[in-house]
Amino acid sequence: xxxxxxxxxxxxxxxxxxxxxxxxxxxxxxxxxxxxxxxxxxxxxxxxxxxxxxxxxxxxxxxxxxxxxxxxxxxxxxxxxxxxxxxxxxxxxxxxxxxxxxxxxxxxxxxxxxxxxxxxxxxxxxxxxxxxxxxxxxxxxxxxxxxxxxxxxxxxxxxxxxxxxxxxxxxxxxxxxxxxxxxxxxxxxxxxxxxxxxxxxxxxxxxxxxxxxxxxxxxxxxxxxxxxxxxxxxxxxxxxxxxxx
Numbered sequence: 001x002x003x004x005x006x007x008x009x010x011x012x013x014x015x016x017x018x019x020x021x022x023x024x025x026x027x028x029x030x031x032x033x034x035x036x037x038x039x040x041x042x043x044x045x046x047x048x049x050x051x052x053x054x055x056x057x058x059x060x061x062x063x064x065x066x067x068x069x070x071x072x073x074x075x076x077x078x079x080x081x082x083x084x085x086x087x088x089x090x091x092x093x094x095x096x097x098x099x100x101x102x103x104x105x106x107x108x109x110x111x112x113x114x115x116x117x118x119x120x121x122x123x124x125x126x127x128x129x130x131x132x133x134x135x136x137x138x139x140x141x142x143x144x145x146x147x148x149x150x151x152x153x154x155x156x157x158x159x160x161x162x163x164x165x166x167x168x169x170x171x172x173x174x175x176x177x178x179x180x181x182x183x184x185x186x187x188x189x190x191x192x193x194x195x196x197x198x199x200x201x202x203x204x205x206x207x208x209x210x211x212x213x214x215x216x217x218x219x220x221x222x223x224x225x226x227x228x229x230x231x232x233x234x235x236x237x238x239x240x241x242x243x244x245x
Contacts, residue, residue: 062172066095069169073146079162081147087114091142091170098245099238100140100176101125102167104185104217105155111148116141121218125182128218128231132239140174142167144189160189171208177245179210180238183217201234204241213238 063069070090076082089106092115101117109119117125126136145155145163171179181187184197190207191200191214200214215234216227 063169064173066091066170066173069166069173072169073166076146076163079147079159081145081149081159084150085147086111088146089114089116089143089148090146091140092116093136093140094138095140095174097138097140097174098177099134099138099180099242100142100171100174100178101129101180101182102186102190103141103143103182105143105145106148107152107219108148116143117218120222124218124221128235131232132235132242134242140170140176142170144186155185160185164189171210176210178238178241179207179212180234181212181214183220186217187212187214201230204237211241 063072073088073090076088089110093100103116106116107119107121109122110116116122125141129136129139144167145159146166147159147163149155149159179190181190181200187197187200188194190212191205193200197214197216201216204211204213206212213234215231216224221228221231
């Protein structure tokens with residue numbers, strides 16, 4: 001037996017009323033979906049970027065390379081330090097380093113050469129790195145700020161705020177297993193604390209799940225060589241942790 005569904009003819013009033021009711025119902029349904037955040041159908045769905053934390057400006061998109069971060073930094077004029085610089089000092093070393101050293105900011109020699117830690121403090125840092133049986137080419141070296149403060153003064157809060165996002169992106173790209181924070185400003189910025197470096201050093205802390213060892217800045221050691229023993233104790237702990245990676 002054949003069954004046949006009877007529907008009104010297209011030009012009959014009952015069919016038109018039925019069609020209008022369907023359209024009205026569909027419109028009402030779509031308006032409810034839109035109110036809940038539904039934007040429509042796409043041919044192929046793609047993974048959404050990670051959402052930004054509350055209060056931030058849009059989605060968080062991790063950079064793909066250090067070159068990409070450097071391009072985003074550009075001819076930076078985000079703070080007042082740009083007016084007195086010779087070169088932006090971005091960072092140097094292994095882009096896949098397990099260990100990253102983070103300093104405070106460029107000095108005169110770094111500003112002239114556009115590379116971090118190339119002056120007297122940099123030479124001492126090179127010796128410290130060699131003392132744990134590594135080379136500068138195996139680690140990555142960067143600073144909290146990328147431009148030299150006038151007279152090598154301490155970086156100011158607005159300067160750190162303008163520059164820190166680029167250090168964070170560098171670390172996101174490198175994904176190190178260990179971080180060594182050189183000096184007060186590097187340690188306090190990364191750890192979001194006001195504690196003195198003398199109280200922070202000597203033990204590992206955590207930065208985004210990464211062990212971080214604060215220690216004295218090489219420039220401080222040049223003025224206060226009796227603290228070199230403390231730094232060596234900190235570096236021995238880094239060496240031991242590095243060898244276990």
